[in-house]
Amino acid sequence: MNSEAYSTEEFEAKYTYSGNDLGATWSPDATAFRVWAPTARAVKVRLYRGGTAGVDDLLEQVDMTADVCGTWVARKSGDLNGVYYTYLVDLGSAVNEACDPYARTTGVNGQRAMVIDLASTNPKNWHKDADPHAGQDFTDAVIYELHVRDLSCDESAGIRDKGKFLGLIQRGTTNGSGIPTGLDHMKALGITHLHLLPSYDYGSVDEAHPEANQFNWGYDPLNFNVPEGSYATDPFHGEVRVREMKQMVKGLHDNGISVVMDVVYNHVYDGGSFCFNRIVPQYFSRVDGSGTYSNGSGCGNDTASERSMVRKYIVDSVKYWADEYHIDGFRFDLVGLLDVQTINAIMEEVRKTHPNVVFYGEGWDMSTRVTKPNIPMAIQANSPMTPGFAYFNDTLRDLLRGTVFDDRAPGFVSGAAGYEDTLRQCFLGLPHWCKSPAQTVNYGSCHDNMALFDRIVVSTPNATRAEQIRMNNLSAAICMTCQGIPFMQAGEEMLRSKPRADGSFEHNSYCSPDSVNSLKWDCLNGQEYRDVLAYYQGLIAFRKAHKALRMTTAEEVSANIRCIPGSTPGLVEFLISGSDIAGEPSEALYVAFNAGREARQLQLPEGKWEVCVNERQAGTKALATVEGSVTVAPISALVLTKERPDTDGKKVKLVGAMLGGVAAAAVTIGGTVAAIKRKHK
Ligand code: CA
Numbered sequence: 079m080n081s082e083a084y085s086t087e088e089f090e091a092k093y094t095y096s097g098n099d100l101g102a103t104w105s106p107d108a109t110a111f112r113v114w115a116p117t118a119r120a121v122k123v124r125l126y127r128g129g130t131a132g133v134d135d136l137l138e139q140v141d142m143t144a145d146v147c148g149t150w151v152a153r154k155s156g157d158l159n160g161v162y163y164t165y166l167v168d169l170g171s172a173v174n175e176a177c178d179p180y181a182r183t184t185g186v187n188g189q190r191a192m193v194i195d196l197a198s199t200n201p202k203n204w205h206k207d208a209d210p211h212a213g214q215d216f217t218d219a220v221i222y223e224l225h226v227r228d229l230s231c232d233e234s235a236g237i238r239d240k241g242k243f244l245g246l247i248q249r250g251t252t253n254g255s256g257i258p259t260g261l262d263h264m265k266a267l268g269i270t271h272l273h274l275l276p277s278y279d280y281g282s283v284d285e286a287h288p289e290a291n292q293f294n295w296g297y298d299p300l301n302f303n304v305p306e307g308s309y310a311t312d313p314f315h316g317e318v319r320v321r322e323m324k325q326m327v328k329g330l331h332d333n334g335i336s337v338v339m340d341v342v343y344n345h346v347y348d349g350g351s352f353c354f355n356r357i358v359p360q361y362f363s364r365v366d367g368s369g370t371y372s373n374g375s376g377c378g379n380d381t382a383s384e385r386s387m388v389r390k391y392i393v394d395s396v397k398y399w400a401d402e403y404h405i406d407g408f409r410f411d412l413v414g415l416l417d418v419q420t421i422n423a424i425m426e427e428v429r430k431t432h433p434n435v436v437f438y439g440e441g442w443d444m445s446t447r448v449t450k451p452n453i454p455m456a457i458q459a460n461s462p463m464t465p466g467f468a469y470f471n472d473t474l475r476d477l478l479r480g481t482v483f484d485d486r487a488p489g490f491v492s493g494a495a496g497y498e499d500t501l502r503q504c505f506l507g508l509p510h511w512c513k514s515p516a517q518t519v520n521y522g523s524c525h526d527n528m529a530l531f532d533r534i535v536v537s538t539p540n541a542t543r544a545e546q547i548r549m550n551n552l553s554a555a556i557c558m559t560c561q562g563i564p565f566m567q568a569g570e571e572m573l574r575s576k577p578r579a580d581g582s583f584e585h586n587s588y589c590s591p592d593s594v595n596s597l598k599w600d601c602l603n604g605q606e607y608r609d610v611l612a613y614y615q616g617l618i619a620f621r622k623a624h625k626a627l628r629m630t631t632a633e634e635v636s637a638n639i640r641c642i643p644g645s646t647p648g649l650v651e652f653l654i655s656g657s658d659i660a661g662e663p664s665e666a667l668y669v670a671f672n673a674g675r676e677a678r679q680l681q682l683p684e685g686k687w688e689v690c691v692n693e694r695q696a697g698t699k700a701l702a703t704v705e706g707s708v709t710v711a712p713i714s715a716l717v718l719t720k721e722r723p724d725t726d727g728k729k730v731k732l733v734g735a736m737l738g739g740v741a742a743a744a745v746t747i748g749g750t751v752a753a754i755k756r757k758h759k
């Protein structure tokens with residue numbers, strides 16, 4: 079069948095199945111199978127003793143019966159928990175054996191699905207497990223992006239289950255000098271959400287040889303509903319990866335950390351061999367009339383999210399991770415390749431039962447061959463069409479450290495002029511493409527491109543190391559005080575670096591070895607690194623203590639934040655009125671960022687101000703009290719607070735008086751077109 083026909087109304091009307099029983103549904107007495115294969119002439123279920131493809135251990139082949147909406151069904155009596163299976167699909171032109179797209183787990187390397195009694199994999203008290211940040215606003219989150227291997231693989235981590243899900247939840251680990259590592263480190267840092275790079279089953283690592291210490295980011299999906307086998311202590315028995323990933327989620331929740339999963343629905347490892355496309359040829363992917371795959375992803379294929387059964391598949395998959403694994407958030411890779419309707423359908427469905435799940439993604443505008451005309455994609459510019467879904471703010475990233483297209487270009491923190499107005503927009507949580515601070519994810523580093531400190535080093539050859547560290551900390555202070563959702567790559571808080579053997583720095587470490595990618599905990603033996611870590615801890619604590627940094631609407635922002643007029647290059651200042659827990663205006667914040675090499679004198683609004691963040695320290699305690707004017711040191715942030723208790727010890731409103739004397743600065747709306755990045759593969 080020509081793939082163009084899949085997108086006709088006739089096909090969709092006839093073959094859209096809406097039931098929730100696709101895949102293998104286990105019970106102690108029997109297992110029911112249902113697969114969507116509308117173009118097949120016949121389908122069988124092949125039952126195997128083991129999970130390794132190519133091993134001759136077929137138990138039985140069961141004929142399936144054509145059922146409603148292009149689905150096929152079979153029922154096998156007995157307890158099939160632990161039995162592996164595939165579908166054998168007769169398409170007339172070919173007979174394909176395929177893993178089940180709805181597989182709940184698989185054998186090694188994801189070629190055979192396994193029937194599983196999911197309840198038997200639940201950790202103790204799983205029914206009581208919940209998102210530790212339920213009920214909070216998305217802007218209250220502090221997101222920490224981590225690859226599963228990176229936390230534990232270096233010897234200095236002192237962690238037992240190196241490179242495994244379980245390595246993320248070991249308590250009491252230290253480096254050789256007794257300094258906390260791993261989970262204890264993340265907890266002490268104060269993050270709210272741990273964002274894990276792809277942790278579903280991907281194809282680029284051979285799970286059969288874990289001793290080879292292979293590394294890959296995992297942006298090459300194989301089985302979307304199955305944990306990655308190389309992160310389990312045993313990749314050969316399908317129940318182990320399920321059990322251990324649930325243990326990881328539970329362990330993180332028990333330590334106050336919510337879990338976000340990086341999901342890569344926009345493409346698959348290989349379009350031709352992806353199980354869905356082996357069952358319904360080219361249905362899952364965008365292809366042209368001659369069968370050529372669209373390649374906006376740069377990874378060889380783009381997912382046809384606009385087709386009804388692909389949309390259903392993605393919605394079902396996200397909901398499954400939220401339901402079965404208690405995942406608290408989803409980061410969508412290259413979400414600009416998925417259509418707006420699919421993203422909204424996902425959020426609507428998941429939030430019916432998980433109202434606090436967070437959603438964000440890379441909304442770059444990429445060229446892709448959509449199967450129907452005029453379908454809006456989930457790109458930054460369409461953010462008003464996806465309320466509740468946030469987008470990575472590359473406008474801020476590029477202004478902080480310099481354009482992504484030139485590793486040697488400096489940004490605001492590294493001394494480049496001309497970014498002041500764009501920074502003012504970003505501080506308000508309203509970059510030119512965004513209408514709500516709850517839709518912008520603010521960051522100075524992520525897994526892509528150079529680590530922040532490497533980038534600063536490369537782009538400031540004439541700066542001292544002390545100055546470069548100040549640039550790093552200024553970037554962090556901006557990210558942690560901007561309106562929006564702060565996000566950072568793991569290790570940024572200890573000057574993470576990805577050095578190559580030749581002394582240069584890796585800017586695409588997707589398949590670099592652990593020696594490049596892993597966190598190096600021994601760096602914390604040095605005072606310089608411990609000082610940076612303490613600064614990040616202080617910034618996070620300060621952000622958590624001030625709701626005024628975490629507004630949720632543009633209206634709140636415009637009512638409470640003023641950009642202080644000024645034309646000094648490298649200097650921007652803001653005055654924020656804040657609210658207490660009851661929502662009453664109760665305090666004011668004065669925030670200044672000075673990227674210049676000179677100290678600057680600032681005139682403060684009347685009253686006594688407490689310094690909480692300066693060039694050396696950050697936190698919730700006052701470092702000094704100032705009045706009238708104050709000096710902001712070179713290459714640093716300065717954050718001041720002001721509260722005024724009345725005679726009863728309660729805070730009094732001072733917003734009107736505070737803001738009355740300060741004119742709002744005009745914020746230029748403009749900026750650059752979102753950068754389209756090419757990554758991995
Ligand atoms: Ca795998």
